Amino acid sequence: SQQGEEDPQALSIQEGENATMNCSYKTSINNLQWYRQNSGRGLVHLILIRSNEREKHSGRLRVTLDTSKKSSSLLITASRAADTASYFCATDASGANSKLTFGKGITLSVRP
């Protein structure tokens, strides 16, 4: 069953702009992860945020987590054409990174 629901389903922005993607989930989690997928290829892990954290940064990525609203957001600053990809949030209820439940993904297009 799908736990994470990303929003919007598709996003198109100009290079240099910021991209904000949201994820909502239904049940309690231990952590939430974001992954990127280039067309037809394997997913690549971007960042993990634990349930006791509110914000994390990694390079141009900023992720927030609001457990009271059961939602997370991923911000990519100063986007580049190479950021064009699909982005997925995945929730981990166990904390063992053993069973992730993925959302359906957001398609991000960054126009040069």
Add this chain to the structure above:
Amino acid sequence: EAQVTQNPRYLITVTGKKLTVTCSQNMNHEYMSWYRQDPGLGLRQIYYSMNVEVTDKGDVPEGYKVSRKEKRNFPLILESPSPNQTSLYFCASSGYNEQYFGPGTRLTVT
């Protein structure tokens, strides 16, 4: 280099012809899993394995089998493939903070 490999990468087969997709990881991870990805449905877990000889069903296990005889290998078996199993399949192994995904196997069943 840490990696998950899958073979084959592309496969076209006919209904009912048994096939196996291999998966291997070189990171000594205990946990491995299989997903299928379909348009509009995202990734759905088929089976997972917590360790050698320990496997369990994910969200969409029907029509699939797995085995885990060695820590590094986790093959996916389709005993009698059907057209609704046409999909993009990913194997993954879990480290402490992330899952590492293979490059994918695109399967078409006619």
